[in-house]
Amino acid sequence: MKKVHVTTNVNGDQVEFLADPRETLLDCLRNHLDLTGTKEGCGTGDCGACSVTLDGTLVCSCLVLGVEAEGKKIETIEGMASDGELHPLQRKFIEHAALQCGFCTPGILVAAKSLLDTNPDPSESEIRFWLAGNLCRCTGYDKIVRAVQDAAAEMRGAA
């Protein structure tokens, strides 16, 4: 199929790529832009490992076509730390041992950041329901929930 030229913004950088119209945004991020931090766990929008934000909205990048990224702003895990400084969520995930294999971690971090952007003081239930679209098979979620709570508390204190 004839490829389509796409111009978009990823983590603040303007980028261009040629997408087969059947390719997902996830495919394009990983295979055309070498941004392999975003993971594919299912390809059907059930696991959340491919979570990114598209113009500020949390999406599964496996459910977005690459050509739909034209003119949009995309944030991925690679853009979460700024100026060499980890986001508090990233730091707290390491400190709380909130990851084991780490494969779901980028998606969960992107999703959790999106939660804290809108709700700086989420309850345990709110965290659990917000992250219900992000599967983790290693941790049982306990330490993930604690890390998000701790990061939220720190961010509220710093604000």
Place this chain on the structure above:
Amino acid sequence: MAKDEITKGYRLVGTRPNRPDGLDKVTGRARYGADFSLPGMLWAAVVRSPHAHAKIKRIDASKALALDGVKAVVTRADLPTGLEGEDLNLQENTLAGEKALYDGHAVAAVAATSQLLAQDAARLIEVEYEVLPHVTDVDEAMKPGAPVIREGAADYSVPEGMHPNVVRHMEFGHGDVEAGFAAADIVREGTYKTEATHQGYIEPHACVGQMGEDGRGEMWVCTQGHWYIRRMSAAVLGIEAANLRVTPSEIGGGFGGKTTIFMEPLTLALSKKAGGRPVKLVMSRAEVLRATGPTASASMDVKIGMKKDGTVTAGQVMFRMQGGAFVGMSPIGEALPCAFACYDIPALKHEAVEVLANRPKAAAYRAPGSPMAAFAVESLMDEMCRELHLDPIEVRLKNAAKEGTKSSYGPIYNRIGLVETLEAAKAHPNYAIRLGPNQGRGVASGFWFNHGGETSVSLAIGEDGTVQVSIGTPDIGGSRASIALMTAETIGIPYENVRVNVVETGALGVNEPTHGSRATFASGKAAVEAARQAIAEMCRRAAAEWEIEPEAVEWKDGAAQPAGPNAGKFPPMTIAEIGAKMGGTGGPISGHHETNAGGVGASFGTHVVDVEVDPETGRTTVLRYLVVQDAGTAIHPAYVEGQYQGGAAQGIGWALNEEYVYGSDGRLQNTVFLDYRIPVASDLPMIDTVIVEVPNPGHPYGVRGVGETGITPPLPALAAAIAEATGARLRSLPMSPPKVLAAIKAKRQA
């Protein structure tokens, strides 16, 4: 350190430092299987059988090969013949031969210049099938008239007169079971069934392989054990192991399912046919569910005799398990020894059969066989405790195996910690919480053998006194951190001064995979031995400089020191000083240890779960969950807790939601995560943990291995809790809302 010297006075062991790979994993930099690419790389796709059982009459790839950019197609005809035993099983599973044996069985593979093109080409490969009758249920597969999956596959152990699908038989026991039942006050029997579940790692299998016409190859692959990948791939392709170099990626979960091959050799076969261009193959989730790793499904009869005071007088089990269409894949050999491993019972009889069915080749899944066995035995134990109005923890304490007990499967237990887990569960505040209406509490214990296995570790002192450890067990849940802690503790240097790397097959002797809860135990033990070797050499270097006998030098706090006043007065020589001048004092300093690690410490745990069941929908909500398990020594307690919590979550999924659903057409009905539903964050409560530490005398720091036992008790514990909440006992998993509701209704009508 001798075993009687084990103390808790450690400097680093038992602390919770940040893991060394943490930064890479929170920034997206960690490289997993599908993240690896090479110049000139092709992509592969696999053609899979849509039939559960079918003769393959013809494969025509001409239309696929006619597409621009399609570089190679392989079928079974491209693989060598004459393989036997498990090698033949592996080859047969990599690509079907005369018959497709299950829905999703690989039939052909194609390599092309893009992933989409490879998928297009796969659709153009024509396969003509003659569909055969199939069977997917273990009990159905044993019945007279069930379709025979492989004629003549049964081994010598199978008694005459059984269906040809029964391929293995096993029995053992001790004592006089009939006398034991006669001595009991009550004797009860039950039949229990568990469905197959999948390990459900979030990272699908992925591999890049490259092989030239000379048969030399390389692979980059997500795996729990790259030497296994090397040996199995070499066998399937008929090449020499030394000609295949395998590098493990970071691994996105395995739980036993990545200890074997499924499609990895296809990348090499395709690469060789495509002129040596590297080939990448990444499975879709549907391929993972249809064609990799599920566990066995089981149908189990249990009979137990108990006195009124809770003393168990005899036990008997008959397990029927299917592990797919391949001999030797069901874990009957593990399930039977696990069945009564928690107890000291005077008379036991164990019997099991393995049955072939038209399902994928089962792989290991966290304590293979133990969860099913526990569901059957622990459930019946609980039923009898309730009938006799006895506390389930007291009954377990009364019958518990301890140091010196001859285990249900033969060996005499060394120091074990089952009693300590039961005491800790009894003392935990969760056990005293009063329950409300429609709520129930369940208790169960679980066992896993743990494993040592083939292990090779190298350690090298750097010129600045930092230490590099090369291990061969891929790190899935933080084992690099725990091995760095033990190494730093042994040498007496900061944790941050030790870097542990998982290295490729060319860099070490053979290592078994990260399986059997062995990585921290076995690679850790070998790392400590390697560190001691390096320490001995550093003491020799100091002795030579001080011109005293090496025996007059001791190692303390990261430095060589004169041992006592008679050795002379010298200031300590630190590891950094020794490293800085080692080039002039005899060359590089390293340590190396290889072993088939013995000294394994058996693992026991006890879980307590509270649930509430909605009587209108049958939905079970887990209110609180407690895992108590003996770690031996928790090297990095946060990652020990993580294993307990993760194991419990998988067990909860197995108990309540997860199952392989086959249609009457023999096809898997739930091939996406939406339908194969693993627990999500909103399904679970916080999971409380208690780490019991009864040090394993067979490890320098007392490690037992903690990875597997935690998946075992949730199955029976949840059945017990639901029984208390509803009055209805479910003997078949999963205890999904419709099944629970039906059981409640049946109970009301009874």
